[in-house]
Amino acid sequence: xxxxxxxxxxxxxxxxxxxxxxxxxxxxxxxxxxxxxxxxxxxxxxxxxxxxxxxxxxxxxxxxxxxxxxxxxxxxxxxxxxxxxxxxxxxxxxxxxxxxxxxxxxxxxxxxxxxxxxxxxxx
Numbered sequence: 001x002x003x004x005x006x007x008x009x010x011x012x013x014x015x016x017x018x019x020x021x022x023x024x025x026x027x028x029x030x031x032x033x034x035x036x037x038x039x040x041x042x043x044x045x046x047x048x049x050x051x052x053x054x055x056x057x058x059x060x061x062x063x064x065x066x067x068x069x070x071x072x073x074x075x076x077x078x079x080x081x082x083x084x085x086x087x088x089x090x091x092x093x094x095x096x097x098x099x100x101x102x103x104x105x106x107x108x109x110x111x112x113x114x115x116x117x118x119x120x121x122x123x
Contacts, residue, residue, distance in 0.1 A: 001025075044120075047071070051109055051122050063095040064088075065109060077110040077121060078103050 004021055008014055024031055049069040057064050075085040076095050084096035110121040
């Protein structure tokens with residue numbers, strides 16, 4: 001992109017071609033890279049501190065997850081399904097719906113963006 005910018009900035013189709021180049025690099029068939037991405041996938045996680053689940057507790061028939069580094073975007077999930085969750089602080093999340101007690105062992109914490117897309121999930 002930088003080389004294209006340096007050598008072609010005064011051409012009439014500069015912006016159109018720059019857009020095509022960017023599209024090819026990000027979403028296209030990667031002609032720029034001989035159709036193979038030169039970049040390696042990395043295992044990325046959201047946030048600075050790792051989210052950790054310490055325990056699941058039951059109080060008055062309601063389930064709570066105690067752990068570390070929760071945010072308002074932390075949600076309780078089971079098998080990738082996001083459950084109604086209330087953020088009670090950086091170390092406590094509450095479950096707002098009833099679940100089968102057999103499912104408790106499969107509960108995890110997922111970081112979920114505003115459109116309910118899961119960005120990462122605890123192991």
